Amino acid sequence: MQANKKASLINFMKKYGYWIGLGLSIAVLITIITVAVVARPASQVEDDFTPVDTPEISFSNPLTEMEMMKNYSNSALQYNSTLNLWQAHKAVDFAAEEGTDVYAVMDGKVTEVTYNYLMGNIVKLDVGGGITVVYASLAEDVPVSVGDEVTKGSVIGKVGNTAKSEANDGAHLHLEVLLDGESVDPALYLDLAEK
Ligand SMILES: [Zn+2]
Structure with a gap:
């Protein structure tokens, strides 16, 4: 029985191993792309907001006629x-x-x-x-x-x-x-x- 099971697993892998490998590769690729796409805008947003600690300051006019x-x-x-x-x-x-x-x-x-x-x-x-x-x-x-x-x-x-x-x-x-x-x-x- 054990030997049979092993043989059928090998058989299964022979038959579908390529497709399983391909599927895993695609899954990994998708994960990498997703991480890259999600992570990149986050770092860009941080760059844009570098002076975020300084509140927006706007002066009123120092003279009535400028x-x-x-x-x-x-x-x-x-x-x-x-x-x-x-x-x-x-x-x-x-x-x-x-x-x-x-x-x-x-x-x-x-x-x-x-x-x-x-x-x-x-x-x-x-x-x-x-x-x-x-x-x-x-x-x-x-x-x-x-x-x-x-x-x-x-x-x-x-x-x-x-x-x-x-x-x-x-x-x-x-x-x-x-x-x-x-x-x-x-x-x-x-x-x-x-x-
Ligand atoms: Zn001057």
């Missing part, structure tokens, strides 16, 4: 007529009448109120997420002090023409954005198309 005068450039040189030289301009300049209200673009904390010969009166506003907004060329009477907690849209200064390095441009707001201490294009956070 008239851009000079663009941001990290390395491209722009002509500075005041200094008569070509330089990168790591900020955006908005033309406005002297004395125009300048608003906090987000809730934040004033970390610095200073005067600098080249950039004039400066207010630095820490808005969280590693972002500091630097307002320069402000008029002399700055209404905020270091440590003040300000709310989005509140007045943090007035437009002036105090930045000696940009004096030829007339009264304007020089707005700089620092992310973890590095200058970034303010257009990333501002809706410049909207007036």
